[in-house]
Amino acid sequence: MKPSEKTNVMRILSQHGVEYKSYTYEGGALSGDEVARELGEDPDRVFKTLVTRGASGDYCVFMVPVCGELDLKKAAAAVGEKNVEMVKSKELLPLTGYVHGGCSPIGMKKTFRTVVDETAQLFDTIFFSAGKIGYQVEVAPEGLKKVIAVKYADIAK
DSSP, X not given: OOTTOOOHHHHHHHHTTOOEEEEEOSSXXXXXXXXXXXXXXXXXXXXXXXEEEETTSOEEEEEEETTSXXXXXXXXXXXXXXXXXXXXXXXXXXXXXXXXXXXXXXXXXXXXXEEEEGGGXXXXXEEEEOSSTTEEEEEXXXXXXXXXXXXXXXXXX
16 A cells, blocks of 8 residues: 555544554455454454444444454344344445445444444454455554544444
């Protein structure tokens, strides 16, 4: 990646004065475990961004380690919904502005409630999508909170 090449996520982080490091990898849309391997990082520190729709019709964003899965019951409880279901891939781009495999909690078309698995707080920094397939950012959990309102909860299984 050229130093001047920034994603919207990186620009937003910079605008908020949040320190970050950016990384790129080859190979298109990889699984989360593959992304962690490409980065040479602990999969517990690399987070995937998942978008759901609750029983109320409200959308919510959840971030869980790539080595785990979103526990839909815990996720629903964390946002006060009766239940939540994953948004279909074809709905993701019009809803968030991001494609599957390049979805970031930062810079979505609208602001959605965002819940991060509580394990993120165990690390000085975490990795997540920079909003484009093949791009990741490394940010302190507190830095993420400077950009978007996040809640931490036990949401992974």
